[in-house]
Amino acid sequence: MAKVLYNEPSPLETLVISRNFRKEGSETLDGYLANDGYKAFLKAKEMTPEAIIEEVKTSALRGRGGAGFPTGLKWSFVPRTSPKPKYIVINADESEPGTCKDRLLMEYDPHQLIEGIIIAGLAMDAHKGYLYIRGEYRFIIEHMNRAIEEAYKRGYLGKNICGTGFDFDLYTHSGAGAYECGEETALLDSLEGKRGIPRMKPPFPAVAGAWACPTLLNNVETFATIPAIIRDGGAAYAALGVPKSGGTRLLCISGHVNKPGVYEVPLGYPMMKAINDIAGGMRGGRKLKAVVPGGSSCPILRADECDVPMDYDSIAKIGSMMGSGGMVVLDETTDMVKFALRIMRFYAHESCGWCIPCREGTTWLRKILQRFDDGGGRKDDVRVLGEVSKNMLGRTFCALGDAAAMPTISIVEKFSEDFDKRLAMQGSGLVTING
Amino acid sequence: MTFSPQLEERFAKMLQAYPEGKKRSAVVPMLIYAQDETGAVTPELIEEVAKRCEVTPLQVDEVVGYYSMLHRKPQGKFHVQVCTSISCMLVGGTELYDQACKKLGVGHKQTTADGVFSLEEVECMGACSWAPCVEVNYDYHHNVSPEKFDALIDGLRKAQ
Numbered sequence: 001m002a003k004v005l006y007n008e009p010s011p012l013e014t015l016v017i018s019r020n021f022r023k024e025g026s027e028t029l030d031g032y033l034a035n036d037g038y039k040a041f042l043k044a045k046e047m048t049p050e051a052i053i054e055e056v057k058t059s060a061l062r063g064r065g066g067a068g069f070p071t072g073l074k075w076s077f078v079p080r081t082s083p084k085p086k087y088i089v090i091n092a093d094e095s096e097p098g099t100c101k102d103r104l105l106m107e108y109d110p111h112q113l114i115e116g117i118i119i120a121g122l123a124m125d126a127h128k129g130y131l132y133i134r135g136e137y138r139f140i141i142e143h144m145n146r147a148i149e150e151a152y153k154r155g156y157l158g159k160n161i162c163g164t165g166f167d168f169d170l171y172t173h174s175g176a177g178a179y180e181c182g183e184e185t186a187l188l189d190s191l192e193g194k195r196g197i198p199r200m201k202p203p204f205p206a207v208a209g210a211w212a213c214p215t216l217l218n219n220v221e222t223f224a225t226i227p228a229i230i231r232d233g234g235a236a237y238a239a240l241g242v243p244k245s246g247g248t249r250l251l252c253i254s255g256h257v258n259k260p261g262v263y264e265v266p267l268g269y270p271m272m273k274a275i276n277d278i279a280g281g282m283r284g285g286r287k288l289k290a291v292v293p294g295g296s297s298c299p300i301l302r303a304d305e306c307d308v309p310m311d312y313d314s315i316a317k318i319g320s321m322m323g324s325g326g327m328v329v330l331d332e333t334t335d336m337v338k339f340a341l342r343i344m345r346f347y348a349h350e351s352c353g354w355c356i357p358c359r360e361g362t363t364w365l366r367k368i369l370q371r372f373d374d375g376g377g378r379k380d381d382v383r384v385l386g387e388v389s390k391n392m393l394g395r396t397f398c399a400l401g402d403a404a405a406m407p408t409i410s411i412v413e414k415f416s417e418d419f420d421k422r423l424a425m426q427g428s429g430l431v432t433i434n435g
Numbered sequence: 436m437t438f439s440p441q442l443e444e445r446f447a448k449m450l451q452a453y454p455e456g457k458k459r460s461a462v463v464p465m466l467i468y469a470q471d472e473t474g475a476v477t478p479e480l481i482e483e484v485a486k487r488c489e490v491t492p493l494q495v496d497e498v499v500g501y502y503s504m505l506h507r508k509p510q511g512k513f514h515v516q517v518c519t520s521i522s523c524m525l526v527g528g529t530e531l532y533d534q535a536c537k538k539l540g541v542g543h544k545q546t547t548a549d550g551v552f553s554l555e556e557v558e559c560m561g562a563c564s565w566a567p568c569v570e571v572n573y574d575y576h577h578n579v580s581p582e583k584f585d586a587l588i589d590g591l592r593k594a595q
Binding site: 006007085094095096097098099100102103128130134135136137138139169171173174175176177178179190191192193194195196211252253254255256260261262292296326328330334338339342343346349350352 | 462468525
């Protein structure tokens with residue numbers, strides 16, 4: 001019997017990090033070994049740490065968690081010769097609305113992730129790693145614990161890995177429900193047993209991260225990509241994508257399409273092709289209205305902006321972000337007032353409360369949007385929503401404030417007609433005002 | 436306080452996982468795993484975790500209010516979490532949550548009188564491409580149609 005995946009794969013995918021997903025036993029160590037597993041680690045062991053980091057730089061891999069920072073550069077910031085212990089921290093707090101890919105990498109190919117982590121350990125001269133997984137993913141925590149145990153038993157973790165003399169210990173660490181803990185410095189506070197509150201930067205985690213020691217912190221997908229880069233070479237990986245956005249990434253397509261799912265595509269893949277050919281086009285033959293390109297934090301794109309290649313720079317050029325790869329597709333029936341409200345309910349709920357512009361801003365934006373949706377909209381609301389959002393931008397320790405403001409600004413600017421329509425309905429007495 | 440042998444084993448390992456003198460790191464995972472056995476974060480549990488992690492009870496107490504999965508009151512035997520975040524909302528998550536309220540006769544963060552079910556409208560659970568999503572305790576249910584939801588609840592009711 002063929003393996004049942006969460007969604008049918010597409011023949012248009014380019015399989016690099018998901019190449020084992022479909023194979024029987026891909027989650028076991030033997031399954032991984034049968035597919036060149038842990039060969040990249042042995043190759044990396046023969047390289048100098050500088051050469052490993054150089055290879056990652058050459059790959060043009062950019063962080064897959066959301067910010068898109070060049071991974072090789074981030075790796076080069078960690079002072080590997082520091083006398084302090086160095087730590088590897090893996091962000092598996094996957095909580096950005098629209099994103100559901102890291103769980104697949106852990107579920108279907110846990111050893112690929114472990115191999116990526118120990119290669120990072122080699123490059124950083126780090127010997128301990130912490131895999132911070134969101135609490136809701138308990139089944140994945142147990143799944144990773146099994147994979148880690150298997151790796152220990154067979155000598156791919158622990159002392160003297162594969163006889164190379166290199167030691168590395170890896171532990172899972174459960175979160176307990178907090179979007180904010182996906183932010184790297186809040187994650188570190190959470191890892192230290194505290195409330196997940198962002199830290200002032202600098203110092204960056206590379207210099208003073210977990211327990212004030214140098215720490216390399218990347219997303220699951222970023223680490224899971226490392227074995228392919230070392231195995232096939234950074235240049236080969238980079239060539240799959242476009243300049244400055246190397247390789248492939250997992251795209252999580254959700255919303256009003258016929259075949260929502262997680263698909264691996266090269267960077268620079270045309271957005272409309274992803275919607276129409278990979279995701280089977282719009283549900284019910286309806287018209288495309290908007291796309292959230294990379295998780296709810298990203299400025300929304302109008303349908304007429306979506307004829308764009310999906311790489312970091314092309315999406316940035318049109319004022320949005322590739323983010324976490326969570327692509328949410330909206331058809332013409334979507335009410336943008338409700339959509340903006342739902343996004344803001346999320347951010348108001350998840351704001352950790354540390355920075356006033358974020359805590360108060362998200363709360364007021366939610367209240368205004370709720371009143372508007374309840375039929376109590378005022379002519380001035382669109383302007384106020386935009387203004388409050390703009391006042392939050394750049395005024396908080398972490399990016400959560402921006403993440404709440406950016407989609408709101410883009411929605412009120414690009415879809416003001418949805419707000420006008422509601423106001424007109426109110427004026428005609430079609431709705432009752434209870435706000 | 437003692438926990439099941441499996442949990443004690445987990446905690447023993449956990450306290451070894453963090454660097455020397457950094458047992459505080461175990462606070463959040465210890466709370467969430469312990470809560471599964473105790474049913475809620477009780478004052479006794481806070482004391483116990485504080486003792487094991489070598490911190491003050493206040494340092495444990497202050498994280499409880501921060502993390503949405505930690506709760507001071509017991510939930511239902513089956514904690515039904517319905518996601519209504521954007522991807523789920525677009526494909527019926529909101530309606531599914533309304534259906535859950537009716538079916539269970541309770542609202543957000545409420546428990547049925549018999550203590551069997553509790554309900555929570557939750558934020559994104561990371562199942563966006565297979566929406567709408569419902570998580571019961573730690574079990575994910577994907578592509579949940581109204582019929583599938585009813586069958587799920589009826590099944591749980593019979594099974595308990």
